[in-house]
Amino acid sequence: MSSQSMVKSNLSDQETLENKRFVKISEREDRGDIPQSTWLTLTENYHLQTWKGIPMDKSPIEIALYPMLIYELQPKTIIELGADTGGSAVWLADQLKLFDIEGLVYSVDIDLSLLYQKAKAQPKIKFLEGDCNQIDLVLSTTLLSTLPHPWLIIEDAHVNLVGMLDYFHNNGLQNGDYLIIEDTNKALWEAWSDWEDKEFIERMKCKLDLLKNWLMQHQYEYLIDTQYQDLFGYNGSKNWNSMLKRI
Template sequence: MAAAVIEQRPTPAGLGRRIASGLMAPFLYKSTGSEADEYHKWYFNTMVWKRTTWMGVETWKSVSDMWNYQEILVDLKPSLVVEFGTNQGGSAMYFANVMRQIGQPFKVLSVDVTHERLNPIAQRDPDVLFVESRSNVPAIADQIRDLRKDYPGKVFTILDSDHSMKHVLSEMKLLRPLLTRGDYLLVEDSMLNGHPNLPGWGPGPYEAIEAYEQEFPNDYTHDVDRENKFGFTYAPNGFLIRN
């Protein structure tokens, strides 16, 4: 005969200690301020981000960033998502999946200089337009203009292609006349060149943002709350809302 399982409930005194412990924890176990950077370095150096997939397709992103992006998409409800840097296509699929849940007409435009790595699973997504091209050429600007006519509304744009300062700056300048008030721009991989990863990388996305803002200081407002929400991001200084 099986022994009876007796549920043991905490005594009033024990319950009180638990409540007190929970209330005091933020004061007793304060952050040293280094945890986010150390976790960020671990996340990057172990290359776990290269082993992250969406629906079976590699998606080289921070998973906390991806969660943040879907919250932004739900709040913004854009009609057009523009991605510079396709790679295998996992993130383009992800954006399309989120947008379908939002439930309004949309298109995802994903641009990359080569489709050699593009996964056929992603390529079959009916709501993603994959374009093989450099991202900073006039033909891409024309395509975005045309898509804005077909899908009027807000635009969510993410830069994740060539991570050199010169290239990212050229992408930001290409987008300048294309984005309007309230549109969202994410400049990814600004954590390179010591922010806090790969200090020897050389000027990259972070420095491109700085250079752009020196030239056009009133174009964007930094969405600091979003940037800081999960403690670390692959886009430091790169959560931008068009003014």
């Protein structure tokens, strides 16, 4: 084979891999390779996971995946919905610093009284208090229009999912931006089905269906990045079919 033919073949292989990497929701199944019996063990103590002494509430899988995505994407803006104690925001900001990315983290929560003082002191984080049921009052269109791209949006608030998706879709998400919807793993919530907060469990069991229905209406605008989604097996995380790239 000539060198020119080899180059063409390599380019063709790369294009094939790229095409397989990003897929529509209609091409995906609502299942994961990690068995349901494993999820209780994986998640029952992840609230004890800390970063710089601050609880960060991220599973081991997300802790492995997100830095890889951040390094590739080089986001100038990270929007986190669900700040809690601020640990994950500090961790995200530190990833930006580690990779020499000039960016800021905007972290939203309905109650910022839970923030650790150490988190409040971080210069690369802007904590915003507000209700994600009224996301337009927290992250106004004026503010969003000033935030540099690429964006990485991580939804971990578990309220107003469709309203939030519509809002960011209509007010800022651009080609190349990423959107992650956390805790869409149905097996995870089946494993936690005996938890005392039944209303919360039932709401979380419906989260993937809400996302899927929305994506079916936008399946040529948001593709699932299987490189990260399936790195640890098909839907091998607590986020099923929800690591999305805007195209």
